[in-house]
Amino acid sequence: MIRGIRGAITVVEDSNEQVLKETARLLQELIHSNDIDPDAVASVIISTTTDITSAFPARAVRGLEGWNYVPVMCTHEMNVPGALEKCIRLLVHVNTDKSQQAIQHIYLNNAVQLRPDLIQK
Template sequence: MIRGVRGATTIEKDEPEIIFSEITKLVQEIVTANNIQPEDISSVVISTTTDIKSAFPAKAVRSLEGWQYVPTMCTHEIDVPGALPMCMRVLMHVNTEVHQKDIQHIYLNNAVSLRPDLVK
């Protein structure tokens, strides 16, 4: 069965090093919390708010050991007034037998405000 695993984080500044560091941290926390192996991932979609434009977060994810064949892409979120700025979101499609209610969605930094019901 394929399940969606969500996560989000924010950055303080639109700089490639910060983008790569924070998206790597987020993805690693998602896979650790859910015991996910790269070969179990069908695809990863990373979205950013429109104020993030200095680097592709997917580049950092594809550079993780064992992730070079994981289909990964980036897109921009809808630019809604009042939305959380400097935010990167991840939707990972994973082959798993884990029940939907048991999936661990990860929200870091200021992104915890997006889904306080899922933050532990």
């Protein structure tokens, strides 16, 4: 069955280095927490808030070993007043036998405020 695994992270500044580094950090945490094998991944959708324009976060995904053939698409989030700034969100579609409750969604930096109910204690 395909499950969606969510994650989000914020960057301190909109720079190529920060966007790529923090995207890779988020994905590596998702991989580690959910035992993700890139061959089991159907696709990855990455969104950024509209204040991130310095880099395509997909480059960070494709830079990880074994992930260069995984379909990845970047897009922008809706520009809602008062929304969290400088945020990168991932939605990883994974073939897994895990239940919805067993999936560990990951929220890092200021993104923890997006889904405090899902933060692992």
